[in-house]
Structure formats: C-alpha cells, structure tokens
Amino acid sequence: MNERIIIVGGGIIGLALAWRLSQSGVAVTVIDAGAAVPPATPAAAGMLAPSFEELAGPISGALYDFSVASLKRWRSFAAELEAESGEAIDYRPFGILGVAMDESGAAALREAFEAVTALGGAVEWLTGDETRAIEAGLSDRVLAGVFAREEGQVDPRRATRALREAVSRRGGAFINARIRRIVRRGADAIGVETAGGDRIEGDRVVIAAGAAAAAIELGAAAPVYPIKGEAVALRARGDNLRCVVRAPGAYLCPKADGRLVIGATEVEEDASLEPAPAAIEGLKRAGAAAFPASGAYREVERWAGLRPATPDAAPILGPVPDGPEGLFLALGHYRNGILLAPETAAALAPAILGGEISPLLGAFSLARFKN
Numbered sequence: 001m002n003e004r005i006i007i008v009g010g011g012i013i014g015l016a017l018a019w020r021l022s023q024s025g026v027a028v029t030v031i032d033a034g035a036a037v038p039p040a041t042p043a044a045a046g047m048l049a050p051s052f053e054e055l056a057g058p059i060s061g062a063l064y065d066f067s068v069a070s071l072k073r074w075r076s077f078a079a080e081l082e083a084e085s086g087e088a089i090d091y092r093p094f095g096i097l098g099v100a101m102d103e104s105g106a107a108a109l110r111e112a113f114e115a116v117t118a119l120g121g122a123v124e125w126l127t128g129d130e131t132r133a134i135e136a137g138l139s140d141r142v143l144a145g146v147f148a149r150e151e152g153q154v155d156p157r158r159a160t161r162a163l164r165e166a167v168s169r170r171g172g173a174f175i176n177a178r179i180r181r182i183v184r185r186g187a188d189a190i191g192v193e194t195a196g197g198d199r200i201e202g203d204r205v206v207i208a209a210g211a212a213a214a215a216i217e218l219g220a221a222a223p224v225y226p227i228k229g230e231a232v233a234l235r236a237r238g239d240n241l242r243c244v245v246r247a248p249g250a251y252l253c254p255k256a257d258g259r260l261v262i263g264a265t266e267v268e269e270d271a272s273l274e275p276a277p278a279a280i281e282g283l284k285r286a287g288a289a290a291f292p293a294s295g296a297y298r299e300v301e302r303w304a305g306l307r308p309a310t311p312d313a314a315p316i317l318g319p320v321p322d323g324p325e326g327l328f329l330a331l332g333h334y335r336n337g338i339l340l341a342p343e344t345a346a347a348l349a350p351a352i353l354g355g356e357i358s359p360l361l362g363a364f365s366l367a368r369f370k371n
C-alpha cells in the first residue's frame with residue numbers, strides 16, 4: 001500500500017490512530033504544533049472509567065457503549081503497545097472505587113450505581129467497611145461505595161512516549177508545525193498548509209488536534225472548545241492507594257512511580273494553563289478528606305490542561321459530511337480521551353483505509369450538529 005496519511009495532532013488520539021494505521025503498512029506522518037499548542041494528554045490523570053461518567057445528554061447511551069468497548073480493548077492495547085515500543089505504560093486494571101461521605105452523597109452514588117447497573121455495567125455496591133476492606137487507608141467517614149472492579153488507569157505520559165516510539169518503529173514520521181488549513185484539489189483533501197505557508201501533501205488527512213481544532217480551516221465548523229482542568233501530583237510516603245478512588249470533589253490516582261495524582265477541576269471560559277492556587281488546595285483537601293494519609297504527602301507538580309469539549313460531551317468521529325473527500329475528524333474526546341483512544345483508533349482506522357464506516361461510528365458523526 002502506498003497511501004500517505006497525514007494526522008494533525010500528536011496527542012493520545014492522533015498517536016493511537018497513527019499506530020494502528022502504520023501497522024497496516026501505510027505511510028503515516030504526524031504533524032504536531034508542540035509547545036505552541038500544549039496538548040491535553042499529559043495533563044490527564046489516565047482513568048479508564050466508563051461507570052463514573054454522567055449518563056446525560058442525547059447520545060450518552062452510545063457514548064457509554066463506546067466507552068465500555070474501549071475499556072475492554074485497553075487490556076490488549078496496553079500489552080501490544082508495551083511489546084512493540086519496549087516501554088512500560090503503567091496500565092493498572094485494579095478497579096475504581098467511588099465513595100460517598102454523607103447521606104446525600106450516598107443517595108446520589110446509589111442513583112448512579114442503579115443507572116449503570118441498568119445498562120449492564122459491572123459495578124458492586126459496598127458499605128463503608130467494605131470500601132475500607134479494599135483500601136484500608138480510607139477515612140472512617142466513608143459511608144458507602146461503588147466498586148468497578150474491571151476499570152482502572154494508565155499513565156498518559158508514558159502511553160504517549162510508547163505510542164511515539166511504536167509509530168517510529170513502524171516507519172511513521174513526525175513534523176513539528178502548526179497547521180492552518182486543509183489543502184483541496186476539487187472535491188478532495190490533498191494535504192495541509194502550515195502557518196508558515198508550507199504544504200504537506202497526503203492521500204488522506206485526519207484532524208486530531210484536540211481543543212484547538214476549531215482554529216484550523218476545515219471547510220466545516222467543528223464545535224470543539226476548551227474546558228480547563230487542573231490537577232496536582234503528590235509524592236506518596238508509605239503505602240499509596242492501589243486502586244483509583246473517586247471521592248466528593250476529587251479523584252485520586254496512584255501511579256507506579258509513587259505519585260498520587262489528584263484531579264480535577266472543570267473551568268469554562270478560561271483557556272489559560274495556569275492552575276489556580278485555590279483550586280489546587282481544594283483538590284488536596286478533598287483528597288485528604290477521603291484518604292487522610294495524603295494530607296501529609298509532599299506536592300511534586302501542579303498543572304492545568306484544556307479538554308476538547310463538544311456541546312453533547314461526546315466525540316466527533318469520521319468523515320466530514322459534505323466536506324472534502326479524504327478528510328476525517330477524531331476530535332472532542334472531552335473528559336475521556338485516554339479511555340476512548342483504543343476504540344477510536346480501532347473504529348476509525350478501517351474507515352480511513354477502506355471507506356468502511358463501523359456502525360459504532362454512526363452516532364458520533366459531525367452531522368449530528370447540523371441545524
């Protein structure tokens with residue numbers, strides 16, 4: 001196959017696609033703006049948590065199914081990626097434990113538990129003591145919990161490094177440039193133009209540019225916008241948690257390197273990358289309320305990132321309706337880009353290569369935003 005595929009965006013979505021496409025023998029070039037447009041991916045905590053997403057919005061059912069499919073795919077994706085890249089990605093399928101610390105929190109958790117159970121989700125209801133049997137360090141104030149035994153987390157920074165290495169080993173190329181627009185010949189997309197006016201040609205173009213995608217002239221409006229998230233990493237002393245804990249006001253993700261990542265805020269209409277001190281203190285306080293030992297942990301890093309949001313909180317995947325032939329979108333993964341990367345790549349790669357559109361993709365077409 002001599003096809004040349006251009007992928008604009010080297011976050012987890014662009015890289016996962018680049019890897020899957022390069023495994024099919026096509027020539028892939030990943031173009032990324034680098035520090036000029038900081039990615040969301042290294043800011044993510046890395047939870048793989050379909051059961052803890054709010055089940056609201058017009059296509060939340062399709063999104064839930066897509067999320068569960070991607071969670072299942074993560075196991076083999078992680079093993080294959082580590083084998084191909086030679087890099088460990090700290091994939092930890094050790095479960096996610098949602099906890100409530102007062103009666104109204106327990107009632108809300110119970111409601112969420114019942115909604116996920118009705119969809120066939122594998123979740124268990126626990127008493128406070130049962131949560132402490134799983135994580136002994138949890139506060140005595142934890143009243144109840146929901147355990148999603150099959151869910152877990154990965155280290156997004158390590159996964160990014162591994163994906164870049166795997167793409168390189170498959171012969172993929174990387175270019176550091178900011179793309180301004182799609183280049184067309186008649187009805188076809190034939191490449192991209194950089195902000196400096198250079199043209200890079202290809203047979204197909206995939207836009208995986210995250211929260212900044214709307215700044216690229218695509219020939220169609222992609223309703224993607226940033227929602228800021230702040231997080232902090234602490235250095236655990238003594239025993240860290242083993243599974244992810246989702247507590248009121250914060251989630252806690254223990255990493256293999258001894259960090260405890262605590263996230264995350266949701267701030268609209270602020271595209272700065274400065275973490276607000278009060279927000280970080282709030283996360284630490286909420287973390288320590290559920291897991292008191294973390295109150296004595298030293299902070300090692302704080303940061304903010306811009307999630308690529310869409311009006312219905314679901315991604316935009318597939319060709320551009322009435323747009324140039326050969327142009328594809330992989331955008332708007334909002335709070336779940338790490339979770340959704342394997343399924344996004346698995347569903348989109350065949351569409352890009354052969355024009356075959358997986359039924360899973362139908363719900364996520366840009367066409368849903370028309371009118």
Ligand SMILES: Cc1cc2nc3c(=O)[nH]c(=O)nc-3n(C[C@H](O)[C@H](O)[C@H](O)COP(=O)(O)OP(=O)(O)OC[C@H]3O[C@@H](n4cnc5c(N)ncnc54)[C@H](O)[C@@H]3O)c2cc1C
Nearest residue numbers: 011013033040041045046047179210229305336337338339
């Ligand atoms: C604090 C926080 C916590 C999160 N926690 C989780 C979590 O636990 N689990 C989870 O699943 N998700 C989580 N997310 C969401 C996740 O980070 C995103 O959904 C995901 O990283 C999106 O990946 P992406 O590849 O689409 O975009 P990005 O990672 O943003 O990558 C896009 C890339 O495109 C490049 N780019 C943009 N414009 C151009 C251009 N014009 N030309 C060339 N290149 C361009 C950028 O430089 C960037 O590298 C979190 C996000 C935040 C901020």
